[in-house]
Amino acid sequence: MSKGFNRVCARVAVCLPVKNTFSYTVPAALKDIVHVGSRVLVPFGARTVTGFVLECFRSQPEEGWKEIIDAPDRHPFFHPAQAALFEWISDYYLHPVGQVIRAALPGGLDVHSTSVFRLTGKGRRALESMDEDAPERPMLEWVRDHPRGGKRWPVSKLRALSAKGFFQEEDKPPGLGPGPVFRRFVRSLHQGGIDELKALSGGAFKAAKEREFLKTVFDAGTVPVSELTRLFSNGGYLLKKWAGKGILEVVQVPVVRDGCGDLLFPSTPPDKLFPQQEAAVSCIERWLAEEKFVPCLLYGVTGSGKTEVYCRAVEETVKRGKQALVMVPEISLATYMENIFRSRFKERVAIYHSNLTRGQRYDQWLRIAEGKVDLVVGARSALFAPLPRPGLIIVDEEFDSSYKQDTSPRYNARDAAVVRARIEEAVVILGSGSPSVQSYHNAVQGRYRLLTMPERVDSRPLPEVELVDMRGTGEEKQKEGMLGARLKEAVEDTMTKGEQVILFLNRRGFHRSLICRRCGSRLTCPNCDVALTYHLEDNRLTCHYCGYRCPINLRCEKCGNGELRSLGFGIERLEQELKDLFPTARVARLDTDSTRRRGRAGSILKSFGAGEIDILAGTQMITKGYDFPGVTLVGVVAADQSLSVPDFRASERTFQLLCQVSGRAGRGSRPGKVLIQTFSPEHYAVRSAMNHDYRAFFEREMALRAGLDYPPLSHMACLLLQGSVRETTADAARELKIIMRSMLDAWLNRGREIKVMGPVEAPIARLKGKYRWQLLVKSKNIGLMRHFLTCSGDCWKNRFRNTSVRLSIDIDPYNMV
Numbered sequence: 001m002s003k004g005f006n007r008v009c010a011r012v013a014v015c016l017p018v019k020n021t022f023s024y025t026v027p028a029a030l031k032d033i034v035h036v037g038s039r040v041l042v043p044f045g046a047r048t049v050t051g052f053v054l055e056c057f058r059s060q061p062e063e064g065w066k067e068i069i070d071a072p073d074r075h076p077f078f079h080p081a082q083a084a085l086f087e088w089i090s091d092y093y094l095h096p097v098g099q100v101i102r103a104a105l106p107g108g109l110d111v112h113s114t115s116v117f118r119l120t121g122k123g124r125r126a127l128e129s130m131d132e133d134a135p136e137r138p139m140l141e142w143v144r145d146h147p148r149g150g151k152r153w154p155v156s157k158l159r160a161l162s163a164k165g166f167f168q169e170e171d172k173p174p175g176l177g178p179g180p181v182f183r184r185f186v187r188s189l190h191q192g193g194i195d196e197l198k199a200l201s202g203g204a205f206k207a208a209k210e211r212e213f214l215k216t217v218f219d220a221g222t223v224p225v226s227e228l229t230r231l232f233s234n235g236g237y238l239l240k241k242w243a244g245k246g247i248l249e250v251v252q253v254p255v256v257r258d259g260c261g262d263l264l265f266p267s268t269p270p271d272k273l274f275p276q277q278e279a280a281v282s283c284i285e286r287w288l289a290e291e292k293f294v295p296c297l298l299y300g301v302t303g304s305g306k307t308e309v310y311c312r313a314v315e316e317t318v319k320r321g322k323q324a325l326v327m328v329p330e331i332s333l334a335t336y337m338e339n340i341f342r343s344r345f346k347e348r349v350a351i352y353h354s355n356l357t358r359g360q361r362y363d364q365w366l367r368i369a370e371g372k373v374d375l376v377v378g379a380r381s382a383l384f385a386p387l388p389r390p391g392l393i394i395v396d397e398e399f400d401s402s403y404k405q406d407t408s409p410r411y412n413a414r415d416a417a418v419v420r421a422r423i424e425e426a427v428v429i430l431g432s433g434s435p436s437v438q439s440y441h442n443a444v445q446g447r448y449r450l451l452t453m454p455e456r457v458d459s460r461p462l463p464e465v466e467l468v469d470m471r472g473t474g475e476e477k478q479k480e481g482m483l484g485a486r487l488k489e490a491v492e493d494t495m496t497k498g499e500q501v502i503l504f505l506n507r508r509g510f511h512r513s514l515i516c517r518r519c520g521s522r523l524t525c526p527n528c529d530v531a532l533t534y535h536l537e538d539n540r541l542t543c544h545y546c547g548y549r550c551p552i553n554l555r556c557e558k559c560g561n562g563e564l565r566s567l568g569f570g571i572e573r574l575e576q577e578l579k580d581l582f583p584t585a586r587v588a589r590l591d592t593d594s595t596r597r598r599g600r601a602g603s604i605l606k607s608f609g610a611g612e613i614d615i616l617a618g619t620q621m622i623t624k625g626y627d628f629p630g631v632t633l634v635g636v637v638a639a640d641q642s643l644s645v646p647d648f649r650a651s652e653r654t655f656q657l658l659c660q661v662s663g664r665a666g667r668g669s670r671p672g673k674v675l676i677q678t679f680s681p682e683h684y685a686v687r688s689a690m691n692h693d694y695r696a697f698f699e700r701e702m703a704l705r706a707g708l709d710y711p712p713l714s715h716m717a718c719l720l721l722q723g724s725v726r727e728t729t730a731d732a733a734r735e736l737k738i739i740m741r742s743m744l745d746a747w748l749n750r751g752r753e754i755k756v757m758g759p760v761e762a763p764i765a766r767l768k769g770k771y772r773w774q775l776l777v778k779s780k781n782i783g784l785m786r787h788f789l790t791c792s793g794d795c796w797k798n799r800f801r802n803t804s805v806r807l808s809i810d811i812d813p814y815n816m817v
Contacts, residue, residue: 009059012051013098024068025061036083037076041069052101054083078386085420093811095409104384106361117158119144123166182252184225188218190247213238276453277305281312288316293422297443300453302433302663310394318374322391326377329400331355332601333625338377345375352378380413393421397624398430399656404814434659437652438712463665463672465690467681482569482577487635487675494633501615504661505571505637509533512568516556529766536572546768574617590618623660629668639678646763648710651685655697658689715782718813722770723805732805733759733773740792754779763817
């Protein structure tokens with residue numbers, strides 16, 4: 001055996017958009033530091049980039065293998081089981097594994113070197129003699145004025161001038177991103193009293209307040225340096241003096257940025273469980289004792305006590321020396337659930353979501369990885385929390401589309417949670433009061449265990465649901481406003497009783513759009529094919545897709561007419577109408593725009609829970625998870641809105657929204673009432689929600705999907721092509737279809753297992769300045785479909801290597817707009 005055969009090597013995923021992983025040798029100085037999950041700096045071409053170790057092994061290095069440059073961290077960032085999860089996500093969703101890891105870890109860790117260009121003597125002379133309109137002049141001037149580099153010009157163009165000798169290219173080494181934060185503390189090394197120290201001061205304390213300064217330190221044991229310098233104007237001098245005498249010392253103490261706020265929603269466990277809760281907890285405890293993978297769908301109607309089942313399951317998990325992960329769809333709901341669990345598990349709870357600062361995410365990640373917490377509560381990104389010994393994963397409101405990431409990597413955190421539980425031999429509970437069709441189908445087929453909780457706790461009745469038929473003339477509707485007479489009357493009656501109201505409308509803004517009365521054109525976003533939404537608070541028009549904002553223009557941009565008509569309504573207008581109709585009521589709004597400031601959502605929810613708000617108007621944020629006993633009336637202002645979305649899941653989403661928002665009513669001792677304003681009172685989704693009949697909805701929905709071969713009876717992928725020129729993008733989409741068709745013809749019988757539809761323009765044909773075309777692919781064989789997508793996608797990219805059109809593939813898409 002050759003001497004080189006015993007070299008320690010590592011398989012590394014670099015944080016770049018490349019498919020493959022790469023093997024590197026580990027230098028002797030790093031062999032005790034580099035493990036699976038370690039962050040490493042590696043040479044990649046002419047650059048130094050960040051990578052993460054997926055595997056360590058011994059091998060004879062092959063030709064071309066380079067050596068790891070550095071491993072800057074004391075501990076790995078993830079465990080071997082997580083490495084397997086990252087690779088599964090990469091394989092299933094067709095996304096580079098390095099980019100998956102980059103999305104999973106706290107931000108700022110994917111550092112890499114950058115190229116910096118400096119003007120040479122030849123470049124300066126060329127600039128001095130160059131014509132003002134010479135095409136190279138702007139680049140030469142920019143490099144001259146930006147010696148530290150930047151991203152004004154493409155590197156390829158800068159390198160072209162570098163080849164002429166005008167620039168010198170240098171490699172700028174990477175930083176290390178976020179790291180721990182330390183705070184300086186003072187502590188006493190003296191065992192005796194203060195008077196014994198007088199001798200060290202020449203028999204007396206000479207400086208002002210010297211005795212008081214020492215007493216402060218001795219009494220407290222440790223005091224922040226900043227606190228001492230705040231209390232004593234000569235604190236810096238006194239600290240230096242007594243530290244020099246060996247009486248005091250300054251120590252660096254790490255500060256944990258945990259992101260946990262005040263305990264807004266304290267929770268106490270009930271004295272006893274109800275029978276259906278006991279049955280569910282008993283099953284879960286038995287599965288936890290088996291210490292093997294068990295997937296379970298917990299279907300419990302709203303108010304059935306699922307949260308208490310979660311708490312008992314977490315308690316049992318912790319008793320067994322393992323940890324738990326609880327995922328929720330909304331960040332505001334994560335704060336609510338974190339409060340509930342922190343009431344019971346104290347400081348052993350970590351919260352993790354994208355609204356934390358970069359430093360908070362970094363500290364929480366390390367706390368979790370080091371085993372300092374028993375429970376992690378968070379939104380979608382909490383899936384990747386590096387728990388060393390996970391025994392339980394809970395996905396609450398598992399149906400919610402928020403679990404599906406709509407940017408790369410486009411993974412579904414619910415499905416990935418099931419895979420993680422399988423890898424880690426853990427129990428995974430998918431909880432919901434209105435399960436996704438896919439999850440319920442898996443339970444019916446025996447892939448998941450099914451636990452049901454069909455009744456509310458304490459035998460409380462489900463709320464009575466009444467449909468308000470809004471069909472009628474436009475004039476009648478306009479006179480009534482947003483609230484029909486029946487809903488208005490119900491709100492007034494509820495207010496008279498001193499009870500609370502929730503009104504749901506899933507539309508942001510004040511007006512949905514403005515239209516010219518003369519020519520009929522709408523005020524649209526210059527970057528997207530969507531109407532601009534008017535927001536009253538800042539008196540601006542906003543695009544909710546690209547973020548474009550502009551002052552409201554009272555004249556039509558096309559014909560100059562000054563008469564504009566508002567169409568549609570949003571949650572801001574509902575809030576204003578409620579204040580006009582009920583001037584003595586305390587009205588608040590809960591939506592994305594009203595909760596931009598950190599902690600604002602929690603503040604609104606706390607006030608509502610304390611009875612300080614009478615009517616809460618909100619978007620989807622208010623529909624799930626919250627328990628407000630004072631709410632006896634829920635009103636749905638526009639139930640048909642989600643039915644009009646061009647998506648095969650539109651009926652399912654409508655049913656789930658109606659069920660979830662209805663479940664906010666009657667959770668206390670008083671019965672609840674739900675009024676649903678609708679133009680489609682006969683639609684099966686609306687009817688099933690009114691009757692609290694999930695099974696009827698499921699059977700009708702499955703029958704419709706079977707006829708069209710839609711998921712969960714098949715798998716689907718959406719291929720999106722985006723480009724700056726409409727015809728170029730359309731041609732690229734048509735070429736992709738030709739490639740796919742020829743490939744399917746070559747595959748013969750296997751090709752018949754795959755259906756390709758399109759290309760067509762996307763429902764939103766232009767977004768953020770890019771034209772968009774789509775193709776849909778369906779197959780019952782997910783492995784074959786992914787192989788087909790990889791082959792056809794690679795073929796298209798090789799043929800259109802120099803095109804500006806970009807192709808993205810979304811497996812199991814949730815948003816096809």
